[in-house]
Amino acid sequence: MSTPSILRTIMALGLALFLVAACQAKTEEAKEQQPQPQVDQPGLGSPAAKLSYAFGMQVGQSLKGLETEIDLEAFSRAVGHMLTDASPELTEEEAGMARQEFLVELQKKQIEKLQKLAEDNKKEGEAFLAANKGAEGVTTTESGLQYKVLAEGDGAIPTAEDTVTVHYKGTLLDGNVFDSSYERNEPVTLPLAGVIPGWTEALQLMKAGSKYMLYIPAELAYGESGAGNRIPPNAVLQFEVELLSIGEPEVQEEIIEPEPAEAAPPAAEEAK
Numbered sequence: 001m002s003t004p005s006i007l008r009t010i011m012a013l014g015l016a017l018f019l020v021a022a023c024q025a026k027t028e029e030a031k032e033q034q035p036q037p038q039v040d041q042p043g044l045g046s047p048a049a050k051l052s053y054a055f056g057m058q059v060g061q062s063l064k065g066l067e068t069e070i071d072l073e074a075f076s077r078a079v080g081h082m083l084t085d086a087s088p089e090l091t092e093e094e095a096g097m098a099r100q101e102f103l104v105e106l107q108k109k110q111i112e113k114l115q116k117l118a119e120d121n122k123k124e125g126e127a128f129l130a131a132n133k134g135a136e137g138v139t140t141t142e143s144g145l146q147y148k149v150l151a152e153g154d155g156a157i158p159t160a161e162d163t164v165t166v167h168y169k170g171t172l173l174d175g176n177v178f179d180s181s182y183e184r185n186e187p188v189t190l191p192l193a194g195v196i197p198g199w200t201e202a203l204q205l206m207k208a209g210s211k212y213m214l215y216i217p218a219e220l221a222y223g224e225s226g227a228g229n230r231i232p233p234n235a236v237l238q239f240e241v242e243l244l245s246i247g248e249p250e251v252q253e254e255i256i257e258p259e260p261a262e263a264a265p266p267a268a269e270e271a272k
Helices: 003-033 045-063 070-081 092-132 196-201
Strands: 138-140 146-151 162-173 177-180 186-193 211-216 235-245
Touching: 092 211, 196 211, 196 235
Parallel strands: none
Antiparallel strands: 138 146, 146 211, 162 177, 162 186, 162 235, 211 235
16 A cells, blocks of 8 residues: 555544544434334444444445554553543544654555565566477567467568557466457557567567567666556566557548438429
């Protein structure tokens, strides 16, 4: 979870607690005005109680997502103090420092987790490429790019300055599909100078009409940074790529059929 996400969660938590306080205050006021009926589920016999419990579920889920130990007794005590206007056991400054220390520690853990993931992915990727290098039909280039010809076309070969139209499917080593133009049923047109190095190199080996399987080392893909939530750090990427054409696709102009002309009146000299 990123720092902005953590801050949003804390803000949401504060709002939820405020709403809980409002609901519970109204409930306490109602209890003072009239006796409460006996119910089979104590504490959940009124809309306010159910709503308060629902807010509690939301707060609990938010705290659970923070992946930190929560002292329920201290938490409940603090909520009670806020609801009853009792003197809190921490000053605002002390509470702010506690939250800041938590954020610093959480960021540290996230960095350590990403570093561990990057190391594991690097080892897994190196082992895969070493084994795949000897697989039937696989060619390894000087850069470390590996490819296998699935179908050989007979068209032209693009240059690094060209724009190409392709169909593709990208997967991680575990088989998870992170992107696919086939699933969208829509080819993609892109400049070779604007894609990852592994693609720039591979597409210049392909003739239009070809279909290759690419095995791209992390350093020719997204490296130690990865890409968003779909591609982790140091990930070897597998692409099934079909080179459809080279150059910008031709724009098909819409053909508009002319409307039938209205019948012309007879010429004056023909009129009788």
